[in-house]
Amino acid sequence: MPTAVITFDDVVRSQLDNAVPILQKHSFKATFFVCDWFCDSPIHPLKQGMFRKDLQTLHQLGFELGNHTRDHADPAKLSVEENMAQVSYVEEMFREEGLPAPSVYAYPGGPFAATAAEAVKRLGYRAARTGHPLPLDMEALDLYNLPSYLLCDDRPEGFQSVVAALKEGKSVILTYHGIPDVEHPWCNVSPEHFAQQMQLLADLGCDCPAFSDFVNQLAIHN
Numbered sequence: 248m249p250t251a252v253i254t255f256d257d258v259v260r261s262q263l264d265n266a267v268p269i270l271q272k273h274s275f276k277a278t279f280f281v282c283d284w285f286c287d288s289p290i291h292p293l294k295q296g297m298f299r300k301d302l303q304t305l306h307q308l309g310f311e312l313g314n315h316t317r318d319h320a321d322p323a324k325l326s327v328e329e330n331m332a333q334v335s336y337v338e339e340m341f342r343e344e345g346l347p348a349p350s351v352y353a354y355p356g357g358p359f360a361a362t363a364a365e366a367v368k369r370l371g372y373r374a375a376r377t378g379h380p381l382p383l384d385m386e387a388l389d390l391y392n393l394p395s396y397l398l399c400d401d402r403p404e405g406f407q408s409v410v411a412a413l414k415e416g417k418s419v420i421l422t423y424h425g426i427p428d429v430e431h432p433w434c435n436v437s438p439e440h441f442a443q444q445m446q447l448l449a450d451l452g453c454d455c456p457a458f459s460d461f462v463n464q465l466a467i468h469n
């Protein structure tokens with residue numbers, strides 16, 4: 248069965264309002280990568296951001312919460328220790344909210360960064376997601392450098408590549424931002440297109456597990 252791991256970045260409120268009901272309709276799991284960009288955050292508030300309490304809702308609905316760092320700084324410009332501090336901040340936030348500790352990480356901005364990989368390995372993370380638009384290479388998997396397709400309405404060929412890979416039986420990771428994303432139009436996906444894309448995944452018979460569950464499956468089979 249082809250697998251598509253669905254992920255969302257940057258705590259955009261429209262993910263909860265518009266994407267979650269569509270995911271629930273298909274019984275798809277998903278992973279939400281959290282940084283401190285809530286609209287009620289004292290640092291870097293996102294006008295279209297979720298409220299911090301919305302994390303509880305996502306958790307209670309059965310979705311996974313992953314770590315996307317405190318303030319989304321470029322991890323390649325930070326030392327291992329600075330990256331650890333960025334990651335630990337989100338862990339502390341989860342503790343305060345009574346949420347399970349995150350076990351997966353997504354690189355802010357997308358590209359792999361060696362200092363961040365070392366930081367999350369030291370902190371016991373299972374896997375980390377980058378932004379390279381490739382299917383997973385099961386023969387040469389690096390769990391701390393897993394590629395993902397960044398979806399955007401301006402580049403429909405991105406989802407076409409996803410469908411082509413799934414039809415070949417490959418596994419993919421998808422990265423979404425807001426549904427829609429008003430503040431970041433370069434990674435905007437409209438609710439209509441998101442619904443069409445999820446319907447296509449369903450039509451292809453895709454398995455859509457949470458990121459950490461997918462990684463656990465990989466560990467069992469390797």
Ligand SMILES: [Zn+2]
Pocket residue numbers: 256257315319355356
């Ligand atoms: Zn991000």
